[in-house]
Amino acid sequence: MRAFVVTAPGESSVQEVDAPIAGPGQVVIDVHRVGVCGTDVEFFTGEMQYLHEGHAAFPMRLGHEWMGVVSAVGPDVDTGWIGRRVTGDTMLGCGQCRRCLRGDQHVCAFRFEVGIRGGFPGALAEQLAMPVSALHALPDEVDDVLGALVEPGGNALRSVWGAALQPGDRALVLGPGTIGLLVAMFAKAQGAEVHLMGRSERSLGYARTLGFDGVWDADSLPDLPFDAVIDSSNAPTLPGRAVELVEPAGRVVFVGLAGSPSLVDTRSIALADVTAVGVLSASPGLAGTIEQYASGAVDPRGLVAATVGLDGAAGILAGERPDGAGPGPKMHIDPRISAHD
Known part of the structure; x- marks a missing residue:
């Protein structure tokens, strides 16, 4: 073959x-x-x-x-x-x-x-x-x-599960690539208010066509309370930024991986009572992804x-x-x- x-x-x-x-x-x-x-x-x-x-x-x-x-x-x-x-x-x-x-x-x-x-x-x-x-x-x-x-969707769905979003919660997704957009779609289907932040004008422009509540670059991101921040980027600076952006007692999910170590000040996590979640694979989310695709909840x-x-x-x-x-x-x-x- x-x-x-x-x-x-x-x-x-x-x-x-x-x-x-x-x-x-x-x-x-x-x-x-x-x-x-x-x-x-x-x-x-x-x-x-x-x-x-x-x-x-x-x-x-x-x-x-x-x-x-x-x-x-x-x-x-x-x-x-x-x-x-x-x-x-x-x-x-x-x-x-x-x-x-x-x-x-x-x-x-x-x-x-x-x-x-x-x-x-x-x-x-x-x-x-x-x-x-x-x-x-x-x-x-x-x-x-x-x-x-289904496989990338499983990673995204697990990220949304890790964020523990409730209807009406406000979520920020960092990095509007494939995983970030899938995360945003699953979060929206969960009833969350969804914002994305990125830097490529092409990817931001495409994300704006998908009907999310806000698509921003780092300079235009509004000062809003985010109940969860999901980092799906490959930028080593954004994990630390995610911790800064999330509301106290909120949740930060790390599904993106940078090519070099990312620095996160754990004091910012502990002193704000933030929950941090890591997502490695789609495995536990594959069946749920198939169900949401089949129902049309996410397309x-x-x-x-x-x-x-x-x-x-x-x-x-x-x-x-x-x-x-x-x-x-x-x-x-x-x-x-x-x-x-």
């Missing part, structure tokens, strides 16, 4: 590789759509921390935001999975340690992360092998575009600006926007699209 392989920072190609075979407890999925995110870009540039900590190494196959159709099952897997539209968890725990046994496999010290950690091949390929235990079936109401937005399909084939993946990872791309921040890849389509 064809797969997109990163061989070194900035170096990649579409290669012919062995197609996966479903072993015990596994299925093979024909991949229909894959989202590209900031983590993939960091691997492509060589900046991703996992490369420097030994959790990942080149060559590697990226892709952890995906959906597809089950085409084969292992010898012990229910054949009823064949033909089902699915997405799946990125975090694959060992299943035996204390964290896994208490349901926290997404922080298992021995986990694989699909397309990210431990050499587990990702979805930027025509097919993907996955443990059946990590699958989430997609209802008909969740189309292919939404299916590939982020407009975030996807363009869809290209595997041959266009390198350009997307290098920051290129395809001709005719829409205004949204998200790029998708469909491995079924050939270079000649």
Whole structure:
């Protein structure tokens, strides 16, 4: 099969590789759509921390935001999975340690992360092998575009849960990229008054078209009491700013990651009785995201600006926007699209 392989920072190609075979407890999925995110870009540039900590190494196959159709099952897997539209968890725990046994496999010290950690091949390929235990079936109401937005949506939904928003609460989201906009959408669906702060005029302009209560840059942000501040940016200065902006007894959620350490004065947290929450993965939020997409409570399909084939993946990872791309921040890849389509 064809797969997109990163061989070194900035170096990649579409290669012919062995197609996966479903072993015990596994299925093979024909991949229909894959989202590209900031983590993939960091691997492509060589900046991703996992490369420097030994959790990942080149060559590697990226892709952890995906959906597809089950085409084969292992010898012990229910054949009823064949033909089902699915997405799946990125975090694959060992299943035996204390964290896994208490349901926290997404922080298992021995986990694989699909397309990210431990050499587990990702979805930027025509097919993907996955443990059946990590699958989430997609209802008909969740189309292919939404299916590939479940994983980032899970991170966003967990961030909103971490903010403990009630109807009428005022929330500020820092960073109007894909995760920030998804956070804002879920928060709005929860009945919150939602504001966003960013710096790119293009991203701010797009966010203003989505009907939020306020979209600001750092200079124009009004002096309002924010019950929760959710940092979905990659700016090392914003975690500290989030703590400054939140109301006493409010909540700060950190879902964005900077490329360098962020400094937060814990005195500002303690003396204002602020609750700080960290969000690592989508895992506990995947089912809830599928439910909200299926009901129509949240519909982020407009975030996807363009869809290209595997041959266009390198350009997307290098920051290129395809001709005719829409205004949204998200790029998708469909491995079924050939270079000649």
